[in-house]
Amino acid sequence: xxxxLGWPVEEIPDAELVFMRARREHIRDxxxxxxxxxxxxxxxxxxxxxxxxxxxxxxxxQLVKKDPDNYAVISMPVIRIRRIxxxxxxxxxxxxxRAHSDVFGLPQKGEQLTEIRLRLRDIATIVISLTx
Amino acid sequence: xxxxxxxxxEEEIEEKNPQWNEPKExxxxxGKFLTESPSNILLKAEIExxxxxxxxxxxxxGEGSAGYSEDTLNRAITFLITHAQWLWESCGISLPVxxxxxxxxxxxxIHWKQPSWELLVNIPADADEAATFYGDNYxxxxxxxxxxxxxxxxxxxxxxxx
Numbered sequence: 001x002x003x004x005l006g007w008p009v010e011e012i013p014d015a016e017l018v019f020m021r022a023r024r025e026h027i028r029d030x031x032x033x034x035x036x037x038x039x040x041x042x043x044x045x046x047x048x049x050x051x052x053x054x055x056x057x058x059x060x061x062q063l064v065k066k067d068p069d070n071y072a073v074i075s076m077p078v079i080r081i082r083r084i085x086x087x088x089x090x091x092x093x094x095x096x097x098r099a100h101s102d103v104f105g106l107p108q109k110g111e112q113l114t115e116i117r118l119r120l121r122d123i124a125t126i127v128i129s130l131t132x
Numbered sequence: 133x134x135x136x137x138x139x140x141x142e143e144e145i146e147e148k149n150p151q152w153n154e155p156k157e158x159x160x161x162x163g164k165f166l167t168e169s170p171s172n173i174l175l176k177a178e179i180e181x182x183x184x185x186x187x188x189x190x191x192x193x194g195e196g197s198a199g200y201s202e203d204t205l206n207r208a209i210t211f212l213i214t215h216a217q218w219l220w221e222s223c224g225i226s227l228p229v230x231x232x233x234x235x236x237x238x239x240x241x242i243h244w245k246q247p248s249w250e251l252l253v254n255i256p257a258d259a260d261e262a263a264t265f266y267g268d269n270y271x272x273x274x275x276x277x278x279x280x281x282x283x284x285x286x287x288x289x290x291x292x293x294x
Contacts, residue, residue: 023193025185028231033243034252038236040195064194109237109256115266115276117236118243118252122268 007093014079018046018089018101019057019127021071027130032074034117043102048091049075052099054127060097073128080123084116171226175216179209182232185240198238201257208232208240208255211263211281215289225293249294255281267291 012018026036037044047057054073061068078089087105094100107113182205189199209232216227228244230251235241238257244250251267262278265288279285 025188025234028233031231031245033231033233033241035233035235035241038197040197045195061194066194109261111264111266111276111278113236114252114254114264118250118266118268122250 006095007098009093010091012048012050012078012089012091012101014082016078017049017075018078018081018103019049019052019054020044020046020074020076020124021057021061022074022126024070024072024130027072027126030126030129032072032121032124032126034121036074037106037117037120039106039108043090043092043104044106046076046089046101046103047097047099048101050099051093052097056099058128063096069131072126072130074124075127076120076124081120084119084123085112087116171216171229174229175212175227178229178232179212182209182240185232185234188234197234197236198257200234200238200240203259204238204240204255204257207259207281208242211253211255212242214284215292218284218289219292223293227292244292246294249291251275251288251291253279253281253288269294 020036022032022036026033047060052060054075058068058071058073061071081087081089081103085105087103089103090101092100092102106116185200185205186202188197191197192199212227212230212232219225219227228246230242230244233241233243235254240255242253242255244252249267249269251265253263253265255263263281264278265276267275275287275291277287279288
């Protein structure tokens, strides 16, 4: 029924968290690097904690035919994302992922993008470390 | 003085920048930059590991991210060494060793995270585009702008001296 009707779009409260996978290449000496933050298409995909755990977010790497062991998972407070320039966090559920959401508003390139990436890095926390 | 084998990056940099290997007239810090700076070993190691970025080809993340070119990485390393050399020869300061990593759209990130400041310099894949930077001292002082990665930038060098 979900495939036919789709999941309802909901408002993500400021007080909640979103999760995002971070590939091995973006973790150095246990620290997250700003290169992890990039748009794919219109937005930067994240998972809303209400409908997906950090571990589920990690395992979803298989959906893009990637090995979950090559990913860490980070969390970011929604309110702190929304405080960065014009960034928006919106629930954009997909048939196979009710938690799917997007961070919209990342510039395509330029000084502002560089700034935003560093500011996002500073509000992110690694909640699942890389598998060694 | 170290007699270790010259790294491939060193050979290329020395070939393109022979002046770096000449003792600076009147300088109290004579000799080859790449072998004299105290943080040189760590910096060379970071540069060496950055070569692995070139192994990331188009769609390396399964989400359509672009791969990385040797030209982009070369420009990033040249930028880094230019400023490292200036700090050493002009001020006797060793450049804090950054992390060189994959940025968006085939760009290269050079990221410093220090106790009292942070700086991100992004070298774009397009050599005709300006590099961009953003820095923060965790207080009131922030810097942001664009620069020509092929040239020395005094503002960046000053920030790196913090």
